[in-house]
Amino acid sequence: MTRGSHRARITTMTNRAAEDVELLNRYLEGDVAAFDELVRAHEDRVFGICLRMMRDREAALDAVQETFITVFRKADRYEAKSAFSTWLYRVTVNTCYDQLRKAKRRRTEAMPELSDPADPHSGDELRAVELRPEIEKALQKVPIDFRSAVVLVDLQGLALEQTAQILDIPIGTVKSRVFRGRKILAESLGNLRAGSRHPRDE
Amino acid sequence: MKMHEHDQEIIMALAEENLDEVAATAAQAEIEGCAECSRDLELQRLALSVLDEAPDVYLTATESSRLHESLKRELTGLRPAPTSNKPTVAWGRWVSALAGTAAVFLVVFMVLPNVIGGSDDSSPATTAAADGGAFGDEERSTAAATETIAPEILEMGGSADDAATDYQASIEASEAPMASTTTAAASETTASGLGLADVLPLIGYGNISEEIRAEIVDQLLLSPDDVRLRDELAKSAAFDLPACLAELALELGIPSESETILVGVLAGDDGAERLVVAFVPAEVNDTTLVVVTYPAGCEIFQLVP
Numbered sequence: 001m002t003r004g005s006h007r008a009r010i011t012t013m014t015n016r017a018a019e020d021v022e023l024l025n026r027y028l029e030g031d032v033a034a035f036d037e038l039v040r041a042h043e044d045r046v047f048g049i050c051l052r053m054m055r056d057r058e059a060a061l062d063a064v065q066e067t068f069i070t071v072f073r074k075a076d077r078y079e080a081k082s083a084f085s086t087w088l089y090r091v092t093v094n095t096c097y098d099q100l101r102k103a104k105r106r107r108t109e110a111m112p113e114l115s116d117p118a119d120p121h122s123g124d125e126l127r128a129v130e131l132r133p134e135i136e137k138a139l140q141k142v143p144i145d146f147r148s149a150v151v152l153v154d155l156q157g158l159a160l161e162q163t164a165q166i167l168d169i170p171i172g173t174v175k176s177r178v179f180r181g182r183k184i185l186a187e188s189l190g191n192l193r194a195g196s197r198h199p200r201d202e
Numbered sequence: 203m204k205m206h207e208h209d210q211e212i213i214m215a216l217a218e219e220n221l222d223e224v225a226a227t228a229a230q231a232e233i234e235g236c237a238e239c240s241r242d243l244e245l246q247r248l249a250l251s252v253l254d255e256a257p258d259v260y261l262t263a264t265e266s267s268r269l270h271e272s273l274k275r276e277l278t279g280l281r282p283a284p285t286s287n288k289p290t291v292a293w294g295r296w297v298s299a300l301a302g303t304a305a306v307f308l309v310v311f312m313v314l315p316n317v318i319g320g321s322d323d324s325s326p327a328t329t330a331a332a333d334g335g336a337f338g339d340e341e342r343s344t345a346a347a348t349e350t351i352a353p354e355i356l357e358m359g360g361s362a363d364d365a366a367t368d369y370q371a372s373i374e375a376s377e378a379p380m381a382s383t384t385t386a387a388a389s390e391t392t393a394s395g396l397g398l399a400d401v402l403p404l405i406g407y408g409n410i411s412e413e414i415r416a417e418i419v420d421q422l423l424l425s426p427d428d429v430r431l432r433d434e435l436a437k438s439a440a441f442d443l444p445a446c447l448a449e450l451a452l453e454l455g456i457p458s459e460s461e462t463i464l465v466g467v468l469a470g471d472d473g474a475e476r477l478v479v480a481f482v483p484a485e486v487n488d489t490t491l492v493v494v495t496y497p498a499g500c501e502i503f504q505l506v507p
Contacts, residue, residue, distance in 0.1 A: 032277055039273060044260040051259050064261075065269055069276055135252050154253040179210045182249035183242065189252060 016041070020084035028075055035075075039068055042085065045156065046092050052151040053096040055140050059103065067095045082165055089158070090166045093148055100144060138188035146181030153178050213239060217246035 020041070026034035046067055050060035070091050078087055139147060152163040153174070164171045212229050215221050221229060233239040261269065 032274075035277070036270065036274075039270065043266060043269060044258075047261050047265075048259045061261075061265055061269070065272055068269075068273055072273070072277060135256055138252075150249075150253070154250070155256055175211060175214065179214055179242075179246070182253075183245045185253075186245035186248040189248065 017083045017085070021080050024075055024078060024084060035072065038084075042088055043068075045085075046088065049089060049092050049151060049156060050096055052136075052139065052155050053093070053144075053148060054100060054103075055136055059099060063092070063095050063099045066099065067092045070095060083162070086162055086165050089152070089156075089162075090168070093152075093166060096148075097144065134189065135185075138185050141188040142181045142184045146177045146184060149174055149177035150181035150185065154182070210242070213243050213246060217243055217250055 020038060023034040023038045023041075027038065043064065047060060047064050050063040050067070051057060054060045054063060067088070071088060074091075078084065139150070142150060148167060149163060152158045152166060153160065158166070160171050160174050164174045167174065169177075212221075213233070216226060216229050216233070219226075233243055
């Protein structure tokens with residue numbers, strides 16, 4: 001793939017972690033623009049995690065906003081003992097957990113079918129472009145603890161060590177969750193594909 | 203002991219092709235004697251194959267703009283500003299995008315030989331904004347993908363239960379001033395026949411600081427090796443501007459024949475042509491669009507009033 005190589009190169013040449021800490025410090029000293037830079041640097045990755053975790057785009061956007069608000073509020077508690085991104089992604093995952101719990105409560109009250117695939121954005125052009133519905137649907141079949149590990153390791157490409165820090169679990173547990181998550185995902189995909197081979201008109 | 207009972211790791215490593223040849227052969231032989239292991243391996247490979255194909259996802263320009271605006275409101279405790287007739291840029295990435303793009307203008311036309319110092323490894327990683335949709339995803343890379351991860355244990359948990367409460371009271375911050383230094387006289391013109399006076403009305407934003415200008419040049423790894431006339435650029439198949447505009451038209455519903463003003467091309471530090479800046483002075487739902495194309499693709503900066 002050639003597209004995007006320039007951007008990737010730019011990113012590679014930058015010490016992102018050090019830059020993050022500097023921006024956070026500037027923000028804590030009152031420079032609001034510094035936080036905007038931080039958001040810009042990480043918003044897509046945060047959004048990627050949220051979207052994979054939650055599927056629904058609007059819900060993911062809410063989670064992204066909630067994540068950064070939390071970081072706003074708790075910025076002074078970050079002590080740079082881990083990469084800022086690790087902390088940020090941990091907040092992200094926790095926010096997604098929270099939002100999913102709330103959504104589950106709401107759906108339980110309002111709808112009998114928790115995993116109803118229909119949503120108001122199913123026809124969204126962006127969804128068609130960006131997401132693979134089959135994969136997303138199968139991913140939603142993966143229990144949240146396994147899904148978060150698969151999302152971070154396999155979709156976001158994070159190292160096992162960082163994923164362990166983000167999820168606050170041992171590396172061995174990360175591996176196990178990734179293994180089991182992939183397995184469930186693959187089984188779901190198999191079921192979905194088998195199901196799709198039974199069109200009504202046959 | 204059966205393999206699947208004790209060594210998921212080996213199956214994962216085999217599926218991920220992380221074993222050397224000897225280890226892989228041994229593991230494969232062992233797995234072949236274990237039906238459940240074989241199935242697990244097959245499932246791991248299937249999952250990996252589909253996950254590997256999953257495209258990156260990203261915020262669209264509008265979503266990003268909304269995010270920044272809402273965060274700004276959270277941060278400052280202010281309500282949204284009333285709509286103004288004067289074109290302004292949405293807070294956030296678009297400011298940087300526009301400033302950066304305008305900076306490229308200035309670099310190309312005005313102060314190229316004197317300002318640019320080449321690429322800088324310590325430059326900020328903030329990238330100019332890209333629009334979402336059909337042709338932005340592959341070229342957007344996330345900064346964190348290449349960062350160094352410190353091995354220490356996390357300090358705080360990051361529970362988000364109280365995320366949206368008592369926020370305003372906890373933050374007392376004011377906005378940092380945006381760039382405000384005018385860097386070139388509006389009456390100046392260049393070899394291309396365009397001057398700042400021609401350019402600025404198109405982008406509606408004329409105050410670019412030296413700092414921002416230098417930053418965008420650094421970020422795009424530009425050097426002033428090549429500035430060509432727009433007529434030549436218009437004919438350049440390498441940049442495929444029509445294709446970019448066609449996608450733009452498809453994405454945002456603007457006529458593909460909207461007037462476009464090509465500006466110039468700059469060489470990267472590797473000597474390869476890297477960037478064409480084109481401005482589309484079209485109004486789409488009160489949104490001004492700026493198009494940046496380069497050989498590997500194109501990006502759209504959306505300036506929301």
